[in-house]
Amino acid sequence: MKAFILSSSPRRNGNSALLADAMREGLTAAGHAVDLVYADEIVSHFLRDCRTCRKTDGECAIEDGFRSAFLHRFLPADGFIAATPIYWYGVSAQLKAFFDRSFCYYAASYPQSANVIEGMKGKRIGLLLSSEETFPMVSGGIVAQIQEYTRYTRGSFVGVVHGIGNARGDVRHDPNDPIGSARRFGETFFTRHATDYQIDTPRAGKVWG
Template sequence: MKILVLSGSPHKNGTTSLLIDEFYEGATQSGHEVVRIDTAKLKINPCLGCNHCRRNEGKCVHEYDDMLEIILHLLTADAVVLVSPLYYFGLTAQLKTVIDRFYSVNSLLRESPKKLYLIAAGADTDDWAMDGVRAHYKTLCKYLGWHEGGTLLAYGLAERQDAENSEYKIMANKFGKEI
């Protein structure tokens, strides 16, 4: 299976980076092909809602930014994993910008059902803190006609050391193995 991991973290060695590494290890051990894209390192312009893509066969008005690389992997992936630290009770702006740009290829994405997974990590320990992220994930699945593959919501991870010393590290590896 080809798995596309879209990371929204701007931190190279943060909590979600560790969880991605563990997920990657588990998934590749199970024989999956995993492509990881760190969206914060790319130049991706926000969707303008201009509908240029709708009038030009999916070609976005921002044709020269880095989104094309993501779309090529997105269209050929069997599964997509969204990974984000919790920023003000939602996904990071970097990841949300990429998701908004799915708009240019909506029809292709909706014709090609995939499994969608979510890994999110936050310093908060209250279960409700992830409600917004959880709702966004479920809404994406419903809208795109994709299958809910599962979520790993990691609470109480303010720093990388918190993740290194937690059960979430093991859970991320297992999540990758069982995908």
């Protein structure tokens, strides 16, 4: 399988980047192809008003690396993993801009929007978080956002790893070993049991065994 990891902190040697690296190692060890991309290498601009910005041939006029990364690296992937520091109880602006900029390509005014929508659908989705604070709802808004993104794109939200740390690399000292958890998350990302039932979903009485 192919996994696309978007590492969205501006700190290349920061905490969420360490989780992204560990996730890459785990996915690779399990035999998957991994593409790890740093958001600020591909996204240099916010979404603009497509009605005034779009070129006459329908292409997005924003000149940065988003188009190529989104169309040729993100869309073909079977799995998408977003790594982000918690900023103001939300995702980094870099990650949010990545989601926002996809609008240029799935909007009906983009000539190949139907293909883009097909590519956005049905991915396995994972989340890697780092934050200074530990209270459970520090990540509540982000988990809710990714859950809704997953529902909207008919994907499957298979898990979250949250490391605690502040200074660069601090997350290595988190006694819950989020780096090890991210590695194991990578190893099982495409095979782990992941469910989101509705009332009439057929199911067995036991989950395991």
